[in-house]
Amino acid sequence: MECFSLLRSDVPALIDHVGAYGEVVAPHGKGDVSYSFEVVRDSNDVVLDYNRTLLPLKKLFLPPVEKLMDFSLKNKSFDPVEVAIKPKVYFGVHSYEMQSILRLDHSMLSGSAESNYFKRRQESRFIGISFTPDEFHFSESVGILIEEMEGFDLFLNEVDGDFQVYVLTDHGQELLQGFTKMKATQPEIVEERKFKKKIRYHYNRLPRVFQYAYHSDVWADVAERCVGCGACTLTCPTCFCFDVQDEVTVAAEDGMRQRSWDSCMLTTFAEVAGGENFREKAINRTRHRLYRKFKYITDEEGLPWCVGCGRCTAFCPAGISLPDIVNDLIQEDEKAQYHRSVRV
Amino acid sequence: MKRIQDVQSHEAEDLYYPTMCTVKNAKQITEMEKWYELEMPAGESLGHGPGQFVEVSAFGIGEAPISVSSSPSENGTFELCIRQVGTLTNVLKNYEQGDTIGIRGPFGKGYPMEKLFGKDILIVAGGIGLVPLRSLINYVLDNRTEFGRLIILYGAKTPAELLFKEELDEWEARDDVELHVTVDQGDENWTGNTGVITTLIPGLDLKLNTTVAAITGPPVMYKFVVMSLKSKQLPDDQIYLSLERRMKCGVGKCGHCQINGVYCCQEGPVFNYVDIKPLEEAL
Numbered sequence: 001m002e003c004f005s006l007l008r009s010d011v012p013a014l015i016d017h018v019g020a021y022g023e024v025v026a027p028h029g030k031g032d033v034s035y036s037f038e039v040v041r042d043s044n045d046v047v048l049d050y051n052r053t054l055l056p057l058k059k060l061f062l063p064p065v066e067k068l069m070d071f072s073l074k075n076k077s078f079d080p081v082e083v084a085i086k087p088k089v090y091f092g093v094h095s096y097e098m099q100s101i102l103r104l105d106h107s108m109l110s111g112s113a114e115s116n117y118f119k120r121r122q123e124s125r126f127i128g129i130s131f132t133p134d135e136f137h138f139s140e141s142v143g144i145l146i147e148e149m150e151g152f153d154l155f156l157n158e159v160d161g162d163f164q165v166y167v168l169t170d171h172g173q174e175l176l177q178g179f180t181k182m183k184a185t186q187p188e189i190v191e192e193r194k195f196k197k198k199i200r201y202h203y204n205r206l207p208r209v210f211q212y213a214y215h216s217d218v219w220a221d222v223a224e225r226c227v228g229c230g231a232c233t234l235t236c237p238t239c240f241c242f243d244v245q246d247e248v249t250v251a252a253e254d255g256m257r258q259r260s261w262d263s264c265m266l267t268t269f270a271e272v273a274g275g276e277n278f279r280e281k282a283i284n285r286t287r288h289r290l291y292r293k294f295k296y297i298t299d300e301e302g303l304p305w306c307v308g309c310g311r312c313t314a315f316c317p318a319g320i321s322l323p324d325i326v327n328d329l330i331q332e333d334e335k336a337q338y339h340r341s342v343r344v
Numbered sequence: 345m346k347r348i349q350d351v352q353s354h355e356a357e358d359l360y361y362p363t364m365c366t367v368k369n370a371k372q373i374t375e376m377e378k379w380y381e382l383e384m385p386a387g388e389s390l391g392h393g394p395g396q397f398v399e400v401s402a403f404g405i406g407e408a409p410i411s412v413s414s415s416p417s418e419n420g421t422f423e424l425c426i427r428q429v430g431t432l433t434n435v436l437k438n439y440e441q442g443d444t445i446g447i448r449g450p451f452g453k454g455y456p457m458e459k460l461f462g463k464d465i466l467i468v469a470g471g472i473g474l475v476p477l478r479s480l481i482n483y484v485l486d487n488r489t490e491f492g493r494l495i496i497l498y499g500a501k502t503p504a505e506l507l508f509k510e511e512l513d514e515w516e517a518r519d520d521v522e523l524h525v526t527v528d529q530g531d532e533n534w535t536g537n538t539g540v541i542t543t544l545i546p547g548l549d550l551k552l553n554t555t556v557a558a559i560t561g562p563p564v565m566y567k568f569v570v571m572s573l574k575s576k577q578l579p580d581d582q583i584y585l586s587l588e589r590r591m592k593c594g595v596g597k598c599g600h601c602q603i604n605g606v607y608c609c610q611e612g613p614v615f616n617y618v619d620i621k622p623l624e625e626a627l
Contacts, residue, residue: 240597273430296605
């Protein structure tokens with residue numbers, strides 16, 4: 001693995017350079033406090049220090065609203081929508097975000113592999129960047145370090161204000177071909193970036209905690225505060241549930257079928273025709289969301305399906321914190337174990 | 345973990361495009377239910393197993409998961425029976441012979457027939473639950489010598505809501521079918537059993553080691569039927585249930601049909617009772 005030093009002032013030049021491969025998508029400031037992954041028009045607009053974007057990178061692989069087909073009501077026929085494979089570079093991606101894409105890959109490609117997702121993922125290159133954890137990041141607790149480089153082609157680690165560029169794949173090598181503003185250097189370890197938010201247990205102990213947490217009082221407490229808006233799942237980088245709806249034009253002759261992000265936190269998510277709702281109470285839904293992140297897929301794949309980005313907590317209008325819920329469950333579990341052990 | 349490098353481009357499928365099928369026959373069989381016989385575009389067979397479902401699609405309205413009601417042994421066409429209970433199904437009400445309906449599927453796991461051969465089959469159908477079970481019943485009848493007894497328990501709210509009346513008469517007339525029908529509330533012409541479906545179970549004489557039960561009905565029914573069968577000492581692994589959920593995509597992606605961590609559209613809709621017993625959201 002090669003490592004080069006790169007001045008902060010030369011980063012826009014690097015962005016321009018990799019733009020030769022394809023469209024570059026990178027974080028941009030939005031308003032005063034928010035960030036968003038956008039197509040780069042001017043490489044000087046790209047933000048290198050950001051905490052998190054409002055919407056995760058999944059929006060580009062699994063669009064919030066996606067047309068699946070056009071149809072004609074008159075002829076009762078449809079025209080497929082072709083997704084074009086386009087080379088793209090995703091620049092300035094944090095490690096937890098990359099890990100979320102790897103998890104989405106599993107969700108969308110295992111079982112029946114979905115072609116729309118697959119095509120969007122083709123020819124994509126990822127350039128990572130380190131970040132300074134704020135009060136919401138807790139990815140270390142779910143096994144993802146700031147410098148986790150899996151999935152990236154290149155990775156920019158900030159050292160004393162400038163960057164060390166790691167070349168991780170042949171694709172990364174190709175992206176750098178002909179770029180002359182870097183010098184070979186020795187990799188340095190950065191120690192001062194620490195996570196402020198933590199889950200108290202190592203993540204491999206969490207499935208056991210969840211195994212006994214199904215009837216915990218914690219869920220009622222969370223459900224009481226939850227307003228059921230679905231912001232946590234919409235901003236979650238590993239949530240992928242969707243709804244499919246038909247839209248008809250005013251003339252009622254043709255229309256389109258489209259899918260849009262859906263949320264298991266919304267009241268009608270598990271409702272069927274006739275009115276039966278299989279997750280009727282808020283307590284069922286709040287529990288389901290966390291079990292999706294720490295138990296169900298985790299039991300099969302051995303990894304938490306939460307990447308610790310902190311979005312669901314940072315953007316929750318009711319101030320519900322996912323790591324705090326998990327810590328509450330851990331505390332309850334410890335109490336229960338203590339009572340079991342002292343019972344004579 | 346499935347990685348993108350593991351997927352070859354030919355494996356990635358267009359999962360959401362329907363196949364346009366032609367309505368060959370359609371008939372409103374009760375006040376609420378309509379029966380359809382559908383033909384695939386090139387007359388090919390659907391290739392389903394008993395208990396599987398399809399996504400039925402009407403452009404401008406959407407899609408809904410519907411059980412296949414015919415036996416796989418009928419070639420060329422397949423049958424659906426749809427209760428008019430939601431937006432899509434109320435539109436499908438107007439579909440007649442010659443109309444086209446979009447179909448995706450068949451999806452899910454049906455009955456594991458290899459485990460059912462040689463067994464006594466006990467059908468427990470509540471209301472519209474007879475629709476998917478009819479696929480199994482007719483499969484057993486088409487291969488009658490491969491199975492032991494065929495016991496059918498069928499309950500409906502009123503005599504007017506009984507489905508497939510002609511077939512019920514045929515089954516009643518056969519010596520190799522034991523049919524027991526009950527209604528919650530009879531009318532002046534009703535001479536049969538009244539009461540909920542579980543009232544039919546205590547009187548059954550079952551051979552416990554060879555009987556396999558297949559249950560489909562409204563969500564509220566399952567617990568009580570399972571309790572009655574267990575009080576007859578029927579082992580858990582000889583009970584199969586077909587569960588209703590909102591199977592929107594049918595391909596294990598959209599998330600609506602999850603029962604705890606299990607995708608009903610992938611692992612079900614037909615489950616062995618042993619497999620769903622630990623799932624708190626199942627029954």
